[in-house]
Amino acid sequence: MPQPRFDVFPRHDELTQWLRAYAEAAPDLVSLESIGKSHEGRDIWVVTVTNTLTGDARDKPAFWADGNIHSIELTSCTAVLFYLHHLVSGHGADPKVTHLLDTRAIYLCPRLSPDGAELALADRPRHVRSSTRGYPRAEATQDGLTIEDIDGDGRVLSMRIPDPNGSWKQHADEPRLMVPRESGEFGGEYFRILPEGSVAGFDGVSLKIKPSAQALDLNRNFPSFWRQEHAQKGAGDYPTSEPEVKAMVDFVLAHPNIGAAISYHTFSGVILRPMGMMSDQDMIPEDLWCFQHFSAHGTEHTGYPTLSVWHDFKYHPKEVVGGTQDWLYEQLGALYWTVELWSPNRQAGITGYPWIDWFREHPVEDDLKLLRWSDEHCGGRAYVDWQPFQHPQLGAVEIGGWDQINYWRNPPPELREAEVERFPAWMDRIALSLPRLELLRAEAQALALAHDVWKIRLAVVNTGWLPTSVTQLALDHKIVRGVMFEIHLPDIDTGADADIALLVGKPRIEGPQLRGHAPRKSLLALSPDPEPMADRAVVEWTIRAPHGTTIAMTAEAERAGRIRTSVTLS
Known part of the structure; x- marks a missing residue:
């Protein structure tokens, strides 16, 4: 198992070596891919961590974490690397980590701005905000x-x-x-x-x-609430104009199983929750309560206070800023936090x-x-x-x-590991709370109705704490669908004389959103929960097929994973 040093900040080549070493040491758990190139052509690495023996990462609910979008905020890369080590070393040794990687997928991007970090780590360092591309003018001011x-x-x-x-x-x-x-x-x-x-x-x-001459702020280049330079400094030419941001946006959009995320920054020693562009009073109450619930656990695990960006963390009372946080929640309906590591105060x-x-x-x-x-x-x-x-x-x-x-901006070397080791338990908790679609008591049944006529039944349950939509905003904005059920008949033919045919039902059916096991109300509420079993759903088809035929079925919720199962008619 690789043993990286968390008291040093790796340069790009060393970071690459570390990540490759994890992938080589644990090929069933870790895969490494470049999701794009930076302005100067460096790879932007993403590590996928999941137990591939229990299923593909895309078939599982997923959690995202990134770091080092700002050049000198180097401890944020350390936090992501530490979590990677926590996961790989914990699988098979820690029951929570083992269950997490058996049932969920984790996507980790340790360094979103490799060019800026490389400049900060140079023998004679220079500070830029994020990227090294010339902005807002290609030519530098002379004096x-x-x-x-x-x-x-x-x-x-x-x-x-x-x-x-x-x-x-x-x-x-x-x-x-x-x-x-x-x-x-x-x-x-x-x-x-x-x-x-x-x-x-x-x-x-x-x-x-x-x-x-390099005044880009990659955290202001995301699509949600993007504004031009005069209104939001460092925003770039247009949303996702920068290759680093586009790489992340493209990856997240291509992985709709991502239901929650954390972005690491420095410094202040606080956990920041949405929104950045609106007050708590204007947020969807159910989502605000959910953010507050997990934020309280974040404080419990880390000792960091949780603040609202809008209410508590404005750089100027009259200034509001957008960024990754608002994009992940406001446009995708995923849970999202920014962590500002380290407080010298x-x-x-x-x-x-x-x-x-x-x-x-x-x-x-x-x-x-x-x-x-x-x-x-x-x-x-x-x-x-x-x-x-x-x-x-x-x-x-x-x-x-x-x-x-x-x-x-960063802890001294001897304090870096202690600062980042606060966070894995909280990250595990969020990831383990993501919705998870499973068969209800292994219920995939075939009931004989007549000669070669069968009723096929598939029942599923969401075993996660969160609903399959994750947030109410995702429902309101129609970002996610309900559970999609599909039956796969070999050589399907709806003709009357066909040996195999779907008689009742559609090949693909959209079912409901499923609640998680989070209680909707207190036991002392004035009225009971009207839907106490809204965490489960069932779908039925009637088919004609001969004995011995194997019928495949799938059930999928974008943020709760995919079930693949089958029944043999007997």
Whole structure:
């Protein structure tokens, strides 16, 4: 069994080797495919994990997880890889994992943006949001500051320059720490702080941060609620204009058995649930209750609080953003969560803070707590002491401050595995709750009515917790059909003299949606559940066929799997 290191972030070639090693080590459980190529031509890998000895992945309800759609959010790839290892190592050893892979399929995409991640992991890293394609203009802006590693130490930090009109000053008791200059304050020693990087076209007076020549945000390129650049930055030329997003969209659409999904990001240490573009009051109540149910279990398993994107996680009070989350739920009717891994604030003992507003303004005491955490638990590497540097364009500066990639956006190496190991139990729980179509007490029967005339009966039940539609929205938008029953007669002929013929019924019948075993009401509800057995359905056909004929049948629900069975007339 492969033993990947979860304290390091693999580059693309190493990631490929790891995934191939799993497929080679467990061929009955793991298959690997490239679902497309990135802008620079790298494979976008998806791993399918299921026990193929109990059926094909497409015949089973399925769960999707992805990571690393944003370039420097590298721990999200680690979370998906850790789940892969959890599944492969647990099958045959852990009863839950064994049952999960025997009855469900898991699709894992560890790195949706391989180009951006490769740039972040370069020997001299550079930060882009997602992809490396030139956007919104093919040509780069010439003048300004490019955020990158300028001193060659493999980190992108900050630069501070003494300036009497600067916005920052040294903390009175902790001079390493830069704190805001207070309103009305004058007469002190102040600094201007810039991101670390190179500068072009500096006139000695002013400069701007150069707009990224690669400003795409792949998470804004999905079809649902897509808006142009002026309304949603990084959205791309049109929905699914980017090969990475199109690859995922095409794969998911080609796999309608996917009923639930999680996308991993960093950072904040929170679980985000839909919607991003509408309030809870405007959501379908049944779906909101379902999201709240599983979100509560997410908090229980991981310790991460669950937030509504609309109500609790806006980057600006007047700004709303769409993305994968809204597409998977709003257009496909699947359950979907975004997980923002890792919270340095929480590591430093800062709790109860507003998730987004904290970055606009917060108490200096919080900065001191974070600095102590860097000193005591990270060997002083999370917050780097300021060091003089002769900048090729700006002259004498100091470089230091927070190491964004390795300690702020992502956990330090020794904490990465502990951060991602919180999630497999929750993911297992969601996947095991997906609808699952099974024969009701192995009921596929043939009852003799007359000479060579038979009644064929097929009864099925949904053994999952969720209904076969998964969400009410999927029903309302007619995204999924009811259970489709089909009888397969050899050499079918409806003529009166045929040896084999379908006499009553249609070859293909659409049955109802089936509830899962989730209770619809409390036992103390004012009225009983009017449909206490709505988790099962039966269909009958009348046929003419000679003794000894084998009659094949299928029952299929797109999100609950496919049953293949047969009866021999005797």
